[in-house]
Amino acid sequence: MRQLIRGVLLALCLVGSAHAAIDTYEFKSGAERERYRTLVEELRCPKCQNQNIADSNAPIAMDLRREIYRMLEEGQSNEQIVDYLVARYGDFVRYKPPVNAKTVLLWYGPIALLVLGFGVLAFILIRRRRGAGINASNTLSEADRARLATLLDKKQP
Secondary structure (H helix, E strand, O other): HHHHHHHHHHHHHHHHHHHOOOOOOOOOOHHHHHHHHHHHHHHEOOOOOOOOOOOOOOHHHHHHHHHHHHHHHHHOOHHHHHHHHHHOOOHEEOOOOOOOEEEEEEHHHHHHHHHHHHHHHHHHHHHHOOOOOOOHHHHOHHHHHHHHHHHHHHHHH
């Protein structure tokens, strides 16, 4: 009986903590609702870092959703809204930051590292092949082979 009571109390505690806030906004049209949905899904939460504003339950994400809704109601374009958020939080809020002097390493760094890795691999392989070629050209003379054979025969019982 005690286990049942503990289970019920635990379930009640978990139900209370699982409650999440749901934003409800009234839009003038379906197109405006779609613009809002696109914006909140394309912009990253500054706190959560791996979630977009739509999926995040962080207080700052709630504030940003409210701010985006307000700016849409004022008639601002998507570009104006994104520019406002970028000016405030930096290019980090975009999942696809623009290619500029600040983000060139972000865009082209992985490709440069890949090319550098293949270059190092090719260099190592070429050196090994040259080393194998040098060893092959240093073949033993008949006298050295006979001496080596006698040495090997002496070591074997």
